[in-house]
């Protein structure tokens with residue numbers, strides 16, 4: 498190697514290292530997607546950026562029509578971004594060949610499953626497409642598919658199809674798995690099976706990207722949440738990061754009997770008392786403005802003065818659902 502080449506060697510090594518850096522299994526940078534319409538162009542995605550890492554669950558959340566499915570399709574390479582950069586295992590998924598496909602599992606929704614064949618036949622067929630497939634007997638055991646393995650897919654219930662769709666996504670032992678609404682329509686037992694499997698996949702370093710409308714599921718499963726609204730990333734971070742920012746959840750207390758007008762009128766003026774509208778039981782009250790022990794003292798002094806003994810009271814922890822409502826409040830106004 499020339500002296501110039503020798504000087505370049507450390508840099509070449511660094512560039513090579515960067516190209517092989519798969520700590521982000523998936524990255525989208527400023528991705529736009531627009532489609533022609535009669536009056537011009539409709540912008541479905543308006544600059545989506547996020548990353549998904551190995552051994553983590555990344556959950557895409559958002560209201561109907563936000564752009565989640567379009568984002569997933571582009572991330573998988575089924576659809577093409579109008580602009581921006583997509584990297585799946587280091588390559589552009591839209592242009593990539595079979596080498597990438599064999600490392601990526603996609604959970605097919607109902608429409609994508611061949612209705613006439615049996616679940617077992619489908620899994621056997623998929624098994625032959627991969628060099629190092631999973632053991633499908635073990636997969637069928639794990640997802641509780643054995644009982645209906647020989648039934649045509651069209652005869653299966655929604656929950657059975659969901660589990661078969663998940664098995665189909667895992668036959669090739671993928672490094673990255675895309676799951677569209679994996680827990681939709683599942684009974685509690687099937688849901689638990691799917692959740693445990695997702696945890697096992699995480700533990701062996703699989704990168705899981707899922708969409709869900711069930712915020713409770715996202716809260717339980719996701720390491721990283723990407724909240725999409727109107728084609729943009731409205732918020733992103735861990736569940737803890739998202740639930741510890743923004744509005745503080747209200748302090749609530751529950752009483753056995755209705756508060757009188759006099760009690761309400763004498764409430765400490767720097768605190769705001771209102772009924773908790775999310776609870777059908779109207780005897781739950783929210784108190785906004787409790788920031789310090791002195792505020793708490795003002796509240797309990799008012800209770801003492803008016804002989805109000807709460808059945809329970811406390812500061813609520815914020816859920817992903819609260820964050821979702823906060824961020825999408827103007828959509829529902």
Ligand SMILES: Nc1ncnc2c1ncn2[C@@H]1O[C@H](COP(=O)(O)OP(=O)(O)OP(=O)(O)O)[C@@H](O)[C@H]1O
Pocket residue numbers: 532539541559560561562563564565566567568
């Ligand atoms: N090919 C297309 N042509 C025109 N509009 C489209 C096209 N594909 C998607 N859209 C529109 O883009 C928006 C986002 O669609 P997308 O399916 O990505 O949303 P989503 O977040 O997955 O919604 P949902 O939660 O209802 O499944 C919707 O308004 C949809 O009607």
